Amino acid sequence: MSLSHAVAWIEPLDAHVIALAPSSGVDERVTEPLHYTRQRGNLLRGQHEFFSEVCEALAGSKSVLVVGQHDPETAFRQYVSKHRPALALHVVGWQTLAHPTEPEVLTLAREFFTTRDAQRVA
Numbered sequence: 001m002s003l004s005h006a007v008a009w010i011e012p013l014d015a016h017v018i019a020l021a022p023s024s025g026v027d028e029r030v031t032e033p034l035h036y037t038r039q040r041g042n043l044l045r046g047q048h049e050f051f052s053e054v055c056e057a058l059a060g061s062k063s064v065l066v067v068g069q070h071d072p073e074t075a076f077r078q079y080v081s082k083h084r085p086a087l088a089l090h091v092v093g094w095q096t097l098a099h100p101t102e103p104e105v106l107t108l109a110r111e112f113f114t115t116r117d118a119q120r121v122a
Contacts, residue, residue: 004061004062004063005061005062005063005109006018006019006061006063007020007064007065007066007067007105008054008057008064008066008067008068009067009068009100009102010054010066010069010072010073010076011068011069011072012071015050015054015068016102016105017054017058018105018109019061020109020110020113047075047079048079048083051075051079051083054076055084055087058087058090059087062090063090063092063113064087064090064091064092065091065092065095065108065109065112065113066091066093066095067096067105067108067109068096068097069096069098069099070096070098073094073096077094093112095108095112
């Protein structure tokens with residue numbers, strides 16, 4: 001994504017990466033692979049591949065807000081800090097939300113970035 005602001009909406013089985021445009025969002029959905037992998041007998045490899053795809057979708061974004069339910073958001077935060085430190089520098093906010101709708105996510109993201117941009121100018 002090449003816009004300056006993006007929101008990553010992390011859910012248990014998929015993610016939405018939305019590049020924020022002035023009037024609307026451009027949504028790119030990333031779905032977690034549901035196949036079982038044998039790495040240590042769990043789904044860790046599948047989750048890492050999923051998070052890697054989310055990070056690739058966020059490439060080029062200057063400021064990223066990550067939102068989602070507690071467990072997937074926390075797992076993504078740990079993945080980014082450990083495996084994608086360059087992206088971690090562009091994540092400017094983390095927000096835990098329980099079962100948000102797309103309009104709620106877009107409203108929250110626009111308000112977050114409007115406030116943040118105003119603070120940076122002042």
